[in-house]
Amino acid sequence: MTGGPRRTRWPLAATALTALLLWLVGYPLLITLIEALRSPSGGFSLETFSTFAQRGEEWLALWRSLWLSLASVVAAAVLGVPLAFLFARRDFPGRRLLTALLTLPVSLPPLVGVLAFLFLYGESGLITRLVGGFLGMSEAPWRLQGWPAILLVHAYSMYVYFFLFARAALLATDPSQREAAASLGAGRWRILREVTLPALRPALLGAGLLTFLTSMASFSAPYLFGGSFRVMTTQIVASKLNGNLRLAMVESVALAAVAFFALVVSRRWGGGSVVAVSHGVAAYTAPPLTGFGRWVVPAMAWGFAFVLLLPHAVLIVLSLVPTATWTVELFPPVLDLSNYRTFFTDARRLAPVVSSAWMATLASAAALVLGFLAANLGRRQRGRWRGLLEGMVVLPWAIPGTVFAVALAVTFSVDQPWAGRFLLIGTTWILPLAYLLRTLPLTGRAAIAGLAQLDPAQEEAAAALGAGRWRSLWRVTLPQVRPALAAGLALAFITSLGDFVTSIILYTYENRPIAIEIYSNLRLQEIGLAAVYGVLLMLLSTVVLFTWGEGRKAGAI
Amino acid sequence: MTDLLTIDSIDKSFGAHRVLEQVSLRVPEGEVLALLGPSGSGKTTLLRLLAGFERADGGRIEIAGEDVTSLAPAKRGVGMVFQHYALFPHLDVGKNVAFGLSSLGFCGDQIAARVAEVLALVDLVGFERRAVGELSGGQQQRVAVARALAPRPRLLLLDEPLSNLDPMLRERTRRALRTLVREVGITTVLVTHEQQEAFDLGDRIALLYEGRLQQVGPPDLLYEKPVNRFVATFVGRPNFLRGEWVATEDGEGVRLTRFEGAPVWPGERNGPALDLVGGAELMLRPEALQFVSAGDPLAVAGRVVERAYGGGISHFRVSLPERDGEAVEVEVLDRSSVAAEGDAVFVAPQLQGPRGRIWGTRTGASE
Numbered sequence: 001m002t003g004g005p006r007r008t009r010w011p012l013a014a015t016a017l018t019a020l021l022l023w024l025v026g027y028p029l030l031i032t033l034i035e036a037l038r039s040p041s042g043g044f045s046l047e048t049f050s051t052f053a054q055r056g057e058e059w060l061a062l063w064r065s066l067w068l069s070l071a072s073v074v075a076a077a078v079l080g081v082p083l084a085f086l087f088a089r090r091d092f093p094g095r096r097l098l099t100a101l102l103t104l105p106v107s108l109p110p111l112v113g114v115l116a117f118l119f120l121y122g123e124s125g126l127i128t129r130l131v132g133g134f135l136g137m138s139e140a141p142w143r144l145q146g147w148p149a150i151l152l153v154h155a156y157s158m159y160v161y162f163f164l165f166a167r168a169a170l171l172a173t174d175p176s177q178r179e180a181a182a183s184l185g186a187g188r189w190r191i192l193r194e195v196t197l198p199a200l201r202p203a204l205l206g207a208g209l210l211t212f213l214t215s216m217a218s219f220s221a222p223y224l225f226g227g228s229f230r231v232m233t234t235q236i237v238a239s240k241l242n243g244n245l246r247l248a249m250v251e252s253v254a255l256a257a258v259a260f261f262a263l264v265v266s267r268r269w270g271g272g273s274v275v276a277v278s279h280g281v282a283a284y285t286a287p288p289l290t291g292f293g294r295w296v297v298p299a300m301a302w303g304f305a306f307v308l309l310l311p312h313a314v315l316i317v318l319s320l321v322p323t324a325t326w327t328v329e330l331f332p333p334v335l336d337l338s339n340y341r342t343f344f345t346d347a348r349r350l351a352p353v354v355s356s357a358w359m360a361t362l363a364s365a366a367a368l369v370l371g372f373l374a375a376n377l378g379r380r381q382r383g384r385w386r387g388l389l390e391g392m393v394v395l396p397w398a399i400p401g402t403v404f405a406v407a408l409a410v411t412f413s414v415d416q417p418w419a420g421r422f423l424l425i426g427t428t429w430i431l432p433l434a435y436l437l438r439t440l441p442l443t444g445r446a447a448i449a450g451l452a453q454l455d456p457a458q459e460e461a462a463a464a465l466g467a468g469r470w471r472s473l474w475r476v477t478l479p480q481v482r483p484a485l486a487a488g489l490a491l492a493f494i495t496s497l498g499d500f501v502t503s504i505i506l507y508t509y510e511n512r513p514i515a516i517e518i519y520s521n522l523r524l525q526e527i528g529l530a531a532v533y534g535v536l537l538m539l540l541s542t543v544v545l546f547t548w549g550e551g552r553k554a555g556a557i
Numbered sequence: 558m559t560d561l562l563t564i565d566s567i568d569k570s571f572g573a574h575r576v577l578e579q580v581s582l583r584v585p586e587g588e589v590l591a592l593l594g595p596s597g598s599g600k601t602t603l604l605r606l607l608a609g610f611e612r613a614d615g616g617r618i619e620i621a622g623e624d625v626t627s628l629a630p631a632k633r634g635v636g637m638v639f640q641h642y643a644l645f646p647h648l649d650v651g652k653n654v655a656f657g658l659s660s661l662g663f664c665g666d667q668i669a670a671r672v673a674e675v676l677a678l679v680d681l682v683g684f685e686r687r688a689v690g691e692l693s694g695g696q697q698q699r700v701a702v703a704r705a706l707a708p709r710p711r712l713l714l715l716d717e718p719l720s721n722l723d724p725m726l727r728e729r730t731r732r733a734l735r736t737l738v739r740e741v742g743i744t745t746v747l748v749t750h751e752q753q754e755a756f757d758l759g760d761r762i763a764l765l766y767e768g769r770l771q772q773v774g775p776p777d778l779l780y781e782k783p784v785n786r787f788v789a790t791f792v793g794r795p796n797f798l799r800g801e802w803v804a805t806e807d808g809e810g811v812r813l814t815r816f817e818g819a820p821v822w823p824g825e826r827n828g829p830a831l832d833l834v835g836g837a838e839l840m841l842r843p844e845a846l847q848f849v850s851a852g853d854p855l856a857v858a859g860r861v862v863e864r865a866y867g868g869g870i871s872h873f874r875v876s877l878p879e880r881d882g883e884a885v886e887v888e889v890l891d892r893s894s895v896a897a898e899g900d901a902v903f904v905a906p907q908l909q910g911p912r913g914r915i916w917g918t919r920t921g922a923s924e
C-alpha cells in the first residue's frame with residue numbers, strides 16, 4: 001500500500017461540512033439532552049430523570065428492549081449462520097437463485113413485513129385459518145401477540161444479516177487453512193472451533209451488532225404486536241402521543257445511551273480484529289452434496305425459501321380481496337382488482353404515494369451528497385477531523401429512529417434562528433429532514449467503504465496527467481465508487497420510502513407518507529387497501545434494491 | 558534404500574476432465590523429489606492426493622509401506638506447505654507452529670520446546686509472539702515450513718514454496734530451503750513450474766505434462782537425455798533438426814539434407830525400438846554445437862542472424878540456407894568475438910560430451 005491520499009491544503013470546505021453535520025446530527029441530540037435536564041420552570045433539574053427512574057414500567061420497557069434484542073440476535077444467528085455454511089460450502093441445484101431469494105426479507109419495509117405477518121399468522125390470517133381448519137378448531141390455534149410475535153418478525157427480517165455477512169466471510173477465507181489444519185491432525189470440530197470460527201468472528205460481531213441495534217430501534221413490530229408488552233420505542237411514542245414530551249426525551253436519552261453503549265462494547269470486542277494475511281486465496285469449488293443430502297437439503301432450502309416468500313405472496317393476495325368479502329371461509333371467496341381501482345381513481349389515495357416519493361427522493365439524494373462529501377473530505381484529513389466527519393455520518397446508525405424523531409420534534413419546535421433552531425414542526429420539511437438523518441449512515445458508510453478500496457495512486461496519476469480536482473473527482477473517483485454509492489442510495493431510498501418510525505411522530509396530514517396511510521387503513525379495517533399500499537412498497541423496494549443495490553455486500557447494510 | 562512413498566497407477570478426473578493419468582512414482586527415504594511441469598499439468602492435484610485432500614479415482618498410494626489411499630489427511634503424518642502458506646491469521650507464530658503438536662498429545666513445556674526448536678531451524682528464533690500479519694513474505698513462508706515440520710511428519714509436501722516471493726528473496730530462500738531440507742533429512746516432494754528451482758532443490762525430477770509423467774530422473778539425465786520433444790523443451794533450450802535416420806559405423810545419426818553427400822550428425826536413441834516411420838528428429842543443445850572451418854566433414858554452412866553477448870558465453874542464432882533458412886541456436890565460449898552478425902560461418906556438433914537425442918517425429922511429440 002502506498003500512503004493515503006493527498007491532504008487538502010484548504011480545510012474550509014471540511015470545516016463548513018463538519019459544522020453542517022454537527023448541526024444536523026449532533027445538535028438535536030444535544031438539545032434533547034439539555035431540555036431533558038431542564039425543569040418545567042426553566043432551571044437545571046433532574047426531576048424528569050428521577051420520575052423516569054422511579055417508574056417501574058420504564059425499567060421494564062428498557063429491560064424488554066434489551067433482552068428482546070439479545071434474543072433476536074440469537075434467533076437470527078441460529079437461522080442465518082447454518083444457512084451461510086450450507087450456501088458457501090456446498091453446491092446443489094438452484095443455489096444461486098436461492099441465495100437471491102433468501103435475501104428478499106431485507107427488501108420488505110418493516111411495517112409491510114409486520115402487515116404481511118398479520119395477514120399470514122394473525123388471528124384471521126391465512127395460515128392461522130388453514131391450520132385451525134385442518135385441526136378442526138373453531139378458534140385460532142394461536143395468537144400473534146407479545147414478544148413471541150415480535151421475535152418471529154425480527155428473526156425473519158434480520159437473519160439475512162447473519163446469512164450475508166457469514167457467507168461473505170466464509171467465501172473470503174482461504175480453504176487451504178482448513179486443509180492445513182487437517183493435515184496437522186485436527187478433526188472437524190477442532191477445525192471449526194479453532195480455524196473457521198475465529199475467521200468468522202468479525203462478520204458475526206458485525207451482524208450481531210447490526211441485529212442488536214436494529215432490534216433496539218425496531219418499532220413497527222412492537223407497536224402492532226406488542227399490546228401491553230411495551231418496549232422502549234413504543235414507550236417513547238406513547239409518552240409523546242400522551243403529550244408528555246419531557247418524559248419522552250428522558251426515555252430517548254436512555255434508549256440512545258443503551259444503543260451507543262452496545263456500539264462501544266462491540267467495537268472493544270472486535271478491537272483485535274484479524275488482518276488477513278493475503279497472498280491470494282486458493283480457488284475453491286464447493287463440492288456437490290452427495291447421497292441422501294443431495295435431495296433433502298435442496299428440498300429443505302426451497303421449503304425455507306417458500307416460507308420466506310409467503311409474506312410477499314399474501315400481500316398480493318390480500319390486495320385482491322374486496323372489502324368485507326372474506327369472513328369465515330378458509331380461502332378468500334372473491335378476488336378482483338377493485339382495491340386497485342379505488343386506489344388509482346381516488347386522488348386522495350394517491351397523495352401519500354406522491355408525498356413519500358418526493359420526500360424519499362429528496363432525502364436520499366441529500367444523504368448521498370452529504371455522505372459522499374463527508375467521506376471524501378474525511379479521508380483527506382488528519383485523525384481528529386476525519387473522526388468527527390465520519391463520526392457524524394455514522395452516528396445516526398446507532399441511534400434509534402424514534403430517538404431522532406423526538407430530538408427533531410424538540411429542536412425544531414421553536415423559532416430561534418440565532419440558536420440554529422427553526423420552526424419546522426407542523427411543516428412539510430420536518431419529515432424529509434428526519435429521513436435524511438436516518439439514511440445518512442447508509443450512504444455515508446457505503447461511500448466510506450467504496451473510497452477505502454480506491455487506490456490513492458490513481459488520483460495522483462490523474463493529477464500528474466494534468467487533471468484538476470473536479471475532473472479527477474468526476475472522471476477517476478466517482479466512476480469507481482459508483483456501485484457502492486448506488487447501493488447506499490438504494491438502501492436510503494427504500495428506507496425513506498417505507499419509513500414508519502419517525503413518520504408517526506413527525507408527520508402532518510398534508511404530507512402523510514405511505515406507512516402512515518397503511519396504518520390508518522388497517523385501523524379502519526380497510527385491509528385490501530392497506531395491502532395495495534404494501535404491495536406497492538414491496539415492489540418498489542425490491543426493484544430498487546436489486547437494480548441499484550448490486551454492490552450492497554460492499555458494506556452498505 | 559527403501560521407498561518411503563510409492564505412487565502406483567494413480568488416475569484422477571474432475572468431471573470429464575482427466576487431470577492425472579496412470580501416474581506411478583517411487584520416492585526413496587530421504588530424497589527430495591521435484592515435481593516439475595507447466596501450470597495446469599496436475600502438480601497440485603497430485604500433491605493434494607498425497608496429502609489426502611482429494612481422493613484418487615484409481616491406483617494406490619503407500620507411505621512407509623502403509624496403504625494411505627483412502628486415509629484422512631489428519632492420519633497421514635504428512636506435512637504440507639501451501640502455495641499461499643495458509644497460516645492461521647488469528648494465531649501468533651508460536652501458536653501456528655504449535656497447532657499440529659497439541660493433536661499429538663504433547664504437553665505445554667514439550668510444545669514450547671519443540672516450537673522453539675523448529676523456529677530455530679528456520680532462523681526465526683524468538684518470533685513466537687509475533688502476529689503472522691506483521692511478517693514479511695519470506696518470514697511467513699518459513700513459519701509455514703516450521704508449522705509443517707513441527708509434528709515430525711514422515712513426508713514433507715511443498716507446493717510452489719517460492720512462487721509468492723519476489724525474485725531477490727526467492728534466490729536466498731531457495732538456498733535456505735535446500736539447506737534446511739537436507740539438514741532435517743526428511744523425504745520431500747516439492748512442486749514447482751520453474752526448471753531452475755527443480756534443478757537446484759531436487760535430487761531427482763519428475764516431469765509432469767498434461768497429467769502424465771514424462772520422465773523421472775536426476776537433473777542431468779533430463780537435460781542430457783530427454784525422452785521426448787516436450788522434456789527437451791521444458792528443461793533447457795533445444796534445437797530440433799529433422800532428417801533421415803542412418804546407421805553409421807560408430808552408431809547412428811541423422812542426415813541433414815536430402816542429397817547423398819550431406820553430413821550425418823551423430824545422435825542416440827533412448828530406446829532402440831523407437832518408431833522412426835515418418836522421419837527422425839535430432840535434438841541438440843545450443844552448447845553442443847560449435848563453429849568449425851569449411852573443411853570439417855560435419856560442417857553445415859550458415860549465416861549469423863543474431864548475436865547476444867552473455868559475458869564469456871555468447872549466444873548466436875544461425876540460419877542454415879541448405880535447410881531453407883531454418884535457424885539453430887549456438888552457444889560458445891566467446892573471449893575474442895568468434896563471429897559477428899551477418900558473418901558466414903560453418904556449424905557442426907561437438908564430438909565430445911553427450912550426444913544429441915534422436916526420436917521419431919511422430920513419437921517425439923509427447924505421447
Ligand SMILES: Nc1ncnc2c1ncn2[C@@H]1O[C@H](COP(=O)(O)OP(=O)(O)O)[C@@H](O)[C@H]1O
Nearest residue numbers: 285571576594595596597598599600601602603
Ligand atoms: N477442484 C477442481 N475442480 C475442477 N478442476 C480442477 C480442480 N482442481 C484442479 N482442477 C483442474 O485440474 C488441472 C490441473 O490443476 P493443478 O493440479 O492445479 O495444476 P498445477 O498445479 O500443475 O498448475 C487444471 O486444469 C485445473 O483447472
Ligand SMILES: [Mg+2]
Nearest residue numbers: 600601602717
Ligand atoms: Mg499448482
